[in-house]
Amino acid sequence: MEMIPARAEASDVELVREAKSGDLEAFDALVIRYQERIYGLVHRAVGDGEDARELTQETFVKAFRNLLRFREEAAFSTWIYRIAINLATSKKRTYVKRRKLGGVSLDASVRTRSGEVHVEPEDSTQEPTEVYRRKEIQERIHRAIGELDEAHRKMVVLRDLEGLSYEEIAATLDLPIGTVRSRLHRARLELREKLKDLL
Structure with a gap:
């Protein structure tokens, strides 16, 4: 998935506002911009590539569903990192409880x-x-x-x-x-x- 050049130049604030008004391509541009970082973050947290891919997708789904509630008081990156960390933490707790194991x-x-x-x-x-x-x-x-x-x-x-x-x-x-x-x-x-x- 390659970002459209005009979208690559747009700021997160611009893309968020466009996505809030229904522009799906703007949200896609945010996904492209952050997917590698979110994957890396959750992969280190859960230690499993497949789980990390699922959590990355879940992070963006949750962000999309809650985008209208995002008040822009914090940066989009901060907000989406918080979603990813919370999901990864929850997944890790579930995994540890189920298997009594953990780690990287x-x-x-x-x-x-x-x-x-x-x-x-x-x-x-x-x-x-x-x-x-x-x-x-x-x-x-x-x-x-x-x-x-x-x-x-x-x-x-x-x-x-x-x-x-x-x-x-x-x-x-x-x-x-x-x-x-x-x-x-x-x-x-x-x-x-x-x-x-x-x-």
Whole structure:
């Protein structure tokens, strides 16, 4: 699905207003703009690609159904991230209750706003042992993030992997900025402790 050039230049505010007035192509443009980011966010939260695809779709369905209620007091990105996080959190709780398991998929590569970060080196001349070592490190990091409690994991994912500002995180999670900063600080300290042999 490719965005129409005029739509690619439009701001989120313009697209939201057009979508509210019934322009489905405007909402499609928002989906195209945010689908990769939402997928990456929920994938890290639930650790399963299939669940992440379903939750991404569910996020946009819920956003579309509730678009008229969106008051534009916050940015569209903040609003849709909040929907995605709430759905992923709910899914994860259901999964944990059902299976008594949880965590982050160790097979998944890290996805950020700019796309996937692969473990495999661009340079094919790199030694296989180095490739293996880097994969091991990435798996340890995934595991350590998955072991954080939910509040701390959200902070690390939104700030360090998604690149959101403190203000965006505060708006997305409906928390004071001070709380965001302190939780992120504690989460990073916990990660450092878990990964101290790698540092």
